[in-house]
Amino acid sequence: MAREFQEEKMNVGEGWWPIVDEMHKDLTRLLGEYELQQIKEKFGGLRYYMQVGSGCNPALMGQVRDIITAGEDKSTETCETCGQEGTNQSIGGWYKTLCPGHAEARKIAVARRMSDRDRPPQPFDPFF
Ligand SMILES: [Zn+2]
Numbered sequence: 850m851a852r853e854f855q856e857e858k859m860n861v862g863e864g865w866w867p868i869v870d871e872m873h874k875d876l877t878r879l880l881g882e883y884e885l886q887q888i889k890e891k892f893g894g895l896r897y898y899m900q901v902g903s904g905c906n907p908a909l910m911g912q913v914r915d916i917i918t919a920g921e922d923k924s925t926e927t928c929e930t931c932g933q934e935g936t937n938q939s940i941g942g943w944y945k946t947l948c949p950g951h952a953e954a955r956k957i958a959v960a961r962r963m964s965d966r967d968r969p970p971q972p973f974d975p976f977f
């Protein structure tokens with residue numbers, strides 16, 4: 850079941866939107882229509898899942914892989930929140946790729962959450 854690009858894009862932080870926009874544009878230029886399956890963040894890196902039609906020229910497959918690999922690699926050095934240069938790091942046991950400013954803000958938020966033991970557990974928001 851193909852997913853809407855604009856909808857799947859919301860699964861990752863705004864800082865990565867230019868990366869996925871570029872990937873979608875390149876894939877569409879290469880393939881015309883393609884079946885997008887999922888866009889998500891895992892271990893602080895972008896994951897872009899799609900499928901090409903069964904009639905796809907095998908020579909195109911290498912280019913498709915290159916586009917996806919390049920975008921996923923770029924995400925591991927791009928702050929998911931603001932799009933500035935970032936590093937992949939573990940904060941409170943959760944991997945994220947963030948710039949120094951957003952990493953600091955997240956450390957403070959995680960520390961505050963951990964010390965809030967009197968409150969009932971909060972649903973985890975990966976984008977706070
Ligand atoms: Zn940032």
